[in-house]
Amino acid sequence: MKRNTVSSRSVKLGKRSLLKRDILRDKQLYIMFAPFMLWYVLFYYFPMYGILAAFKDYQPYVGVWASEWVGLDNFIEFFTGPYAFRIIRNTVLINIYSVIFVFPASIILALLMNELQSKKFKTAVQTVSYLPYFISTVVVAGLVITFLSPTAGIVNVVIEKLGFEKIYFLTKPQYFRTIYILMTMWQSVGFGTIIYTSALCAVDSELYEAASIDGAGRWKKLLKITIPGIMPTIAIMLIIRIGGMMTVGAETIILLYQPITYETADVISSYVYRSGLEEMNYSYATAVDLFNGIIALILVAISNTISKRIGDVSIW
Amino acid sequence: MKKSISEKCFDTFNIILMIVIMFITLYPLWYVLVASFSSGIEVTNGNVVWWIKDFETEAYTRIFEDSSIWISYANTIFYSVVGTLLSVVLTSLGAYPLSKKRLRGKKFLTGFILLSMWFTPGTIPMYICLRNLNLLDSRMGILMLGAAQTFYVILMRTYFESIPDSMEEAAKIDGASDFQVFLNVYMPLSVASIVTIALYYFVIRWNSYFWAMIILKDPNKIPLQVLLKKFVVEMTANNSELSKIDYTVTSRETTIFATIVISTIPMIVLYPFIQRFFVKGVMIGAVKG
Incomplete structure (x- = not known):
């Protein structure tokens, strides 16, 4: 009641x-x-408010609001300048190489680990391969620089022992992308296998038993059961990866590049860092950054829509 | 079942390949370790490959004497420990209300934080913001930056959601308030997830250098990674002397190696214990998917 x-x-x-x-x-x-x-x-x-600086001539001591409006001048300066094409091309190329070489490497490594017969050995391989993920970028870049050094670098020592000329790799623009990609591989391929390893565990073991009874070999099982089984995971990871196509972190690039390699090494984020924080062209750098952010937003939106549709999965 | 010859071949090949991969992964770290204990001349001449040549601990003596390394080491520990605590508190305080279906405005509040996974204001606006908040060259700025990461907030929320509502209802009947339920029921049940998230934050904090490099000018505030970055960049540029210490060309490399060793050792020592948590973290992320 x-x-x-x-x-x-x-x-x-x-x-x-x-x-x-x-x-x-x-x-x-x-x-x-x-x-x-x-x-x-x-x-x-609150930082969003700072984006206004892209449309102004921002002076730190005057503040964002009181600085003079310049409209789209900063954008026009960027797109008509000599660097727009170069840094966009470098950003996209590094990402394309990374999708071609780094992305499949994790999948292949996970599949190969899965084929290991000894469980102990498998655990050992996994433990070792995740390790580089825990080492800081600064240290990894330091390792790269040391190994490629023209004086004491182990790579050049080997090259010399084989009777060739030493090469100062980090001053040669043609090697930069390769170096960067190999470095990212070393850092991330092992850790990247985790997601596929967990997908592999989820594949129905009855399927394998049934296939064995039908006389299927390991190769056949791999092609007909394992790969189709992890395909949804692969597709989603690929889509998420493509969503990040316009992003290369400045953190790593600025440790490895030099003015002499800017031609291939300079990406959008490193250019923003250099022109904004080193040369203090705040407004100009904000404009470049905003352009990058908007393109990235569009890419993420597209990739998210696709992954929602195909896999009922999204980055939220 | 008997293995065919081709299968045996594949297994052997696979094992060899995995050994090669382990070697490629471990060798650079091994090299740094042995080179840091070798004499500078042997390292510079490229004679150090597998094992220590001309054992000496000079590089370590040199950095042990250099106070700048210890100051930055202490800073790193401070930023990592306090920063991680702050992150864990913020993340769980934010994630818990978002995990409650009954919460009014839940959708709006979730969207409020999710936007950050789609769009970031960018480096310069962030810098301007820190300047406006008077956080340039301040320890507080470092602690605050990245204190909450949306991805981990969502992970934590997902975890809280997986705890049955009946737990909350039972505690409520006993007269517990929401805050008490959170503290006495949900937190104890979530220890494993909290540890996972704390470790992610910790590793990120320990290894990051970018923002510390940008905002900190006072050498007494910089973390180890910023100091290392200076060394590394100077090594590339191959010019000028490092900080206050008198480095000869030959000893510079061993000094850098020794610094790398002492900065990385805590991670490597912790690694075997924390590894499984990271694996778990990736899996929770995947399950939510």
């Missing part, structure tokens, strides 16, 4: 009061959420 009155009263109270009641009921949840939300406001939404 009592219950009935409560519910009929709440109907009378209407939507607004219901909302008020729910908010009051969950007030502790909102209080918990507040510091977290404040963080996003300060370090995600």
Whole structure:
């Protein structure tokens, strides 16, 4: 009886009061959420305001708002300048190479690990191959520089022992992309196998048993069961990867490039870093960055839509 | 079942290939270790390949004497430990309310943070923001940057969602408030996931250098990776002397190796223990998928 009155009263109270009641009921949840939300406001939404600098002649001591409007000047300067084509090309090319070489490497490695007969050996290989993921980019870049050094670098020592001229790889633009890709491979291929290894575990083992009874060999099982079994994972990872096609982190590039290799090494993010923070052309760099961010947003949106459609999966 | 010859061949080939891959992975690290204990001249002449040549600990003595390395080491530990704590607190405080279906405005609040997975304001706007907040050249700035990562917030939310509502209801009947439910019921149940996320944050913090390099000018505040970055870049440029220490050309490389060794050892020592958590983290991410 009592219950009935409560519910009929709440109907009378209407939507607004219901909302008020729910908010009051969950007030502790909102209080918990507040510091977290404040963080996003300060370090995600507040920086958005700085994007205005792209349309202004931003002077640090005047502030974003008071700086003079220049419209699209910064964008025009970028697109008519000599670097636009170069850095966009380099960014896209490094990504294409990475999709061709680094992306499949993880899949192949996961499949090969899966074929290992000894469980102990398999665990050992996995443990070792994940390790580089835990080593900092600075250290890895340091290793690359050391190994390729023209004086003591082990690579050049070998080249010399084989009777060839030493090569100072890092000053040769034609080697930069290869070096970068090999470095990323060393860093990430092992860790990248985890997702495929877990997909491989999920493949129905009854399928393998049935295939064995039918007399299928390992090769046949690989082609007919294993690969189709992990295909959805591969497709989704590929789509996510393609969503990142316009992104190459400046963190690694700026450690390895030199003015002499800018021709092939300079990417959008490293150019933004250099022109913005080293040469202090803040507004110009913001414009370049904004252009990059928008293209990246479009790519992510497309890839997300596709992956939602084919795999019922999205990056949220 | 008996193996055919071709299968045996494949197995042998596969094992050899895996050994080669393990070698490629481990050799650079091994090289740095043995070179750091070898004499500078032997390293510069390219005589160090498999094992220590002309054993000496000079490189280590040199960096042990150099206070700048210890200061930055202490900074790294501070940023990593305090930063990780901050991240874990923020991430779980944010993820818990978002895991409640009944929460009004849940969709809006989720969208509010999800936007950051699609679009980032960019390096310069971030820099301007830090300048406006007066966080340039401040330790607080380093701690705050990247304190919450949307991806891990979502992972944590997914985990909280997987805990049955009945747990909450039972505690509520006993008169617990939302905050008590969170602290006394959900947190203890989520220890494994929290550890996983904490380790991800920790490794990111320990290894990052980019923003620290941009915003910190005071050498007393820089983390180890920024110092290492200076060494590494100077090695590329092959010019000028390093910090205050008097380096000869031959000892520069061994000094860098020794610094790499002492900065990487904590990770390598922790690695066997934390590895499984990382594997688990990737899997949770995949399951949510």
